[in-house]
Amino acid sequence: MAAAHFSHLGICVADLDRSLRFYTEALGFSLKRTIESLAEPFDTLMGLPGARLRIHQITLGPLMVELIGFAGVATEGDGAPRPMNRRGLTHLTFAVPDVEATAQAIERLGGRRLSRVDSAFGPLIFCADPDGVRLELMQPLGG
Numbered sequence: 001m002a003a004a005h006f007s008h009l010g011i012c013v014a015d016l017d018r019s020l021r022f023y024t025e026a027l028g029f030s031l032k033r034t035i036e037s038l039a040e041p042f043d044t045l046m047g048l049p050g051a052r053l054r055i056h057q058i059t060l061g062p063l064m065v066e067l068i069g070f071a072g073v074a075t076e077g078d079g080a081p082r083p084m085n086r087r088g089l090t091h092l093t094f095a096v097p098d099v100e101a102t103a104q105a106i107e108r109l110g111g112r113r114l115s116r117v118d119s120a121f122g123p124l125i126f127c128a129d130p131d132g133v134r135l136e137l138m139q140p141l142g143g
Helices: 016-027 042-046 099-108
Strands: 009-012 030-038 052-060 063-071 092-095 112-119 122-128 134-138
Touching (some): 016 063, 016 099, 099 122
Parallel strands (some): 009 063
Antiparallel strands (some): 030 052, 112 122, 122 134
């Protein structure tokens, strides 16, 4: 059996264009492509009959993220960050040259700052994107 390789990460968003602006302007992602309309058989694959999707595929180096906007079904959740001890994906981490400047950009673009510590690894800030996805900003020592 061949080894798997990572392809992409998907994030359900309430406002697709807001999230595209957030990730490109706050974190430096680039828009790779937009997929205007996906319906059948993807609604069946996702277990959401009648769902239609619009997707922005964005990249940062080798990382690809799909920002997924839904039509035909409502998005769920209140946008609050998930507790760190809830099973599943907890956060995305970005090494940035200046955690404070990046956190300020996150706040300006609709995200929020959650907490900060100065650690043996350098300053760390937890933020959340406009949909509550936790983002850890790390500023490596000496950089």
